[in-house]
Amino acid sequence: MEIWSQYLYEIQVLGFVSVVTLVLSVALMPFLIIRLPADFYAERNHRRRVFQDRPFLRFVFLAVKNALGAVLFVAGVLMLLLPGQGILTILAALALLDFPGKRKLELRILHIPALLKGINRLRRRAGRKPLSF
Numbered sequence: 341m342e343i344w345s346q347y348l349y350e351i352q353v354l355g356f357v358s359v360v361t362l363v364l365s366v367a368l369m370p371f372l373i374i375r376l377p378a379d380f381y382a383e384r385n386h387r388r389r390v391f392q393d394r395p396f397l398r399f400v401f402l403a404v405k406n407a408l409g410a411v412l413f414v415a416g417v418l419m420l421l422l423p424g425q426g427i428l429t430i431l432a433a434l435a436l437l438d439f440p441g442k443r444k445l446e447l448r449i450l451h452i453p454a455l456l457k458g459i460n461r462l463r464r465r466a467g468r469k470p471l472s473f
Contacts (some may be wrong), residue, residue, distance in 0.1 A: 358419060373459055378469035381447060393404050409436030
């Protein structure tokens with residue numbers, strides 16, 4: 341019991357961060373799923389790169405996006421052991437990170453029948469078309 345009292349502040353901070361990320365993810369995930377274009381994962385969809393015509397801004401954008409993804413990934417792994425929604429945070433981190441095979445992994449996850457059904461139900465309630473591949 342002495343170890344708990346020794347690290348009480350750190351445990352409280354981790355608990356607070358866990359609650360904040362839970363609230364943010366519960367609030368933001370449905371919003372982002374609804375805002376996603378129906379053909380976002382379609383094979384023919386060639387998305388325009390952000391800041392494509394400005395290499396320095398593109399580098400800064402990618403660096404910040406990947407740094408945030410890395411922080412979320414570490415936080416998600418920690419939340420597997422501590423209170424929090426670790427798996428959801430890890431999935432959000434994977435969406436932000438750039439790595440080889442990312443698209444294949446995303447498609448594999450999205451082809452889980454129960455997950456795709458839930459996503460498309462949420463999109464249908466919001467008056468949006470279901471995701472197409």
